[in-house]
Amino acid sequence: MTLREDDPRTIGGYRIEARIGTGGMGVVYLGRSVSGRAVAVKVVHAKYAENAEFRARFRQEIAAARRVSGAFTAPVLDADPDAERPWMATAFVPGRTLADRVTDDGPLDWPSLRRLGTELAEALREIHRADVVHRDLKPGNVLLLEGGGEDGAVRVIDFGISRAASSDVHTQTGIVMGSPPFMAPEQFSSPREVGPAVDVFSLGAVLVYAATGRSPFEAENAYLAAYNTVHSDPDLGQLPKPLRPLVSLCLTKEPTARPTSAEVLETLAALPVEVTDEEPSGSPAPVVTETVTTLPPVAEKKKPRKKTLWLAAAGAALLGLAGTVVGVNLDDAPAASDSRNGVRATGTPAVPVGWKPWHNALKPDEDDPLSMGIGSSCTPDALGVFCSSPRVALMRLNPATGKVDWSRPMSDKQVDGMSLNDPVVRDGAVYVSSADRNEGVDAFDGRTGKRLWHLDGPVGQFDAMGGVLLVRMDKLTLKESDDAARYAAYEPRTGKELWQRTLKAKSGQPFYEGSDGVLYADLRGGTGQIARIDARSGKTLGTVTPPKGDLWLATIHDGTAYYARWEDNTGVSAAFFIQDLDSGKTRRIDFPWSVQPEAPPLVRGDTMYIFDYGNETLLALDLKRGKPLWTSSRELRVFSEPSLHDGRLYVNMPDTSVIALDPGTGREIGRTKPSFDTEGTSFEELSPSGTPPLLVGRVLYGVSGPGVFSVADVT
CATH class of the missing domain: 1.10.510.10 (Transferase(Phosphotransferase) domain 1)
Known part of the structure; x- marks a missing residue:
């Protein structure tokens, strides 16, 4: 490289002829001694020359280079660490770097x-x-x-x-x-x-x-x-x-x-x-x-293996x-049918080839302002575990190893704040908050990580249901019932807009999934109805009048709506209303005590399973008789939403173990060993998980406060 106007023409008696390269600490020049010998002269950047630590580090470099001069290193010929711009001259080595x-x-x-x-x-x-x-x-x-x-x-x-x-010069903490x-x-x-x-x-x-x-x-x-x-x-x-x-x-x-x-x-x-x-x-x-x-700067260490192993x-x-x-071919693995409802993926091998138990602590870098103190949000699927954070738009953890197969970085653009949706995984596609940090939507192929399409933001919530991606086109507001919002449906793989409607609802995402491409929309903030909508066309197929009162539409399953009655707007409930959405007929179930169901309950057949966040228990209700079937022990301290797989209920525990329960009696069938070491962590420092365990074949995937993990199913 040719010299620049501000480059020196001589350094320590060496004539400077050209630039060789630039590094973090300084510039390297091609120089000549008086006798004509070619030398490489490294000069510390001017901005570091007045920094005592960098001068000390440069002295250290000179001393180290002199100590190791030999057949496979460039010998030091001269140096002046005390010059206005400290420098060092080594023998010039004609050649290319391995990188070049x-x-x-x-x-x-x-x-x-x-x-x-x-x-x-x-x-x-x-x-x-x-x-x-x-x-x-x-x-x-x-x-x-x-x-x-x-x-x-x-x-x-x-x-x-x-x-x-023996050096006294150490790397600064945090550098x-x-x-x-x-x-x-x-x-x-x-x-x-x-x-x-x-x-x-x-x-x-x-x-x-x-x-x-x-x-x-x-x-x-x-x-x-x-x-x-x-x-x-x-x-x-x-x-x-x-x-x-x-x-x-x-x-x-x-x-x-x-x-x-x-x-x-x-x-x-x-x-x-x-x-x-x-x-x-x-x-x-x-x-x-x-x-x-674990994420840097904390790396978990394993027990050392004996040196004879390498021999x-x-x-x-x-x-x-x-x-x-033998490696793992993820591209042939089917996606789970519905990780939220606990439907096991079909055609999936019992255990992925090469699988071993793993765990992955995805925590924010507290010193990184772009992380905003927010950790990763993860969704498990048969294709892998998909995670997003303020630093990473999307990454896939290999289901067999837990390592990152691929990742798509988030822009470094500075923003006042940003909201992140959990990754939405459906039929091999993954939908996340856009990588441009503008609160749009990016759709990725879950196998390859290729971006399928992009929707400009800012938008509100989004979710995949009924064979379409539903997006709230307006940002969320504090008073949702005061304003109407625009909603649109998109073709999942291409991003083609299918329809757009303006609706007035009590919640930011009023849609619930029905069967055969039908959506239900909770329009009590506007028309006061529950509307049945065709997911592909957006047309209203029918409506029903919901029961009156301060009710939260907790879930819709198999054409039936389940409403929790709030007590004095506290989020605590002692009753559920169950409504047939074809006939409008409604009945009520009273609980023997108040529960705090912060997430939709799981309904299977004639049983409803509710995770009571307030009491950290799991409650099973007989929907036919309107009575509780069983409740888990308070000492058990359930710590996640439940999932139902192969006739077993699975829930995460505070210590990151997974327990399997008999869905009819609540009796514990077995539990896995904890995936993370939570010893010394107070219970108050842990957070319940809204993500239930997912069973794929005979392997469980879970999301907990400490991170993501994969363990073998309980025996």
């Missing part, structure tokens, strides 16, 4: 890949022997020599954030230094305490990049790359078979379970010079361990004995 090499020519072939790995491992061994940790090993910091008879030889550069074990797609998980969770194992993790990631052109934790932005590093198993793509066991161990989340750089070198050196039995294109990545995840795995690869690993 892969971008220009594609992934490395096996001989080049094997050489890269062995030389990088040897470089790290020498760096670590010098008691230095590089901490930013990435394709841009790996040079491949060109010319001079050393084509392809490796040099490790840029020790800008390296650290010697993470490095390049997320190639950083180790502990660099996010405890950056001040990292050791040589972070370089081994980065080496594994660099080898995957060199072989496939992608980081094993590839993402659309640095935030998601960090998330994938901490949460997900690596995607090894087309990594050659002999490298898979070793690289998998290098990428282990637990630092103490990784091999040392010397052990990596020993294993790589023993690999064959030629490989004829490479993994086929598109091979699935192996499932290495159970996925146990066994590497030996198996050398002998051709590595086990066959």
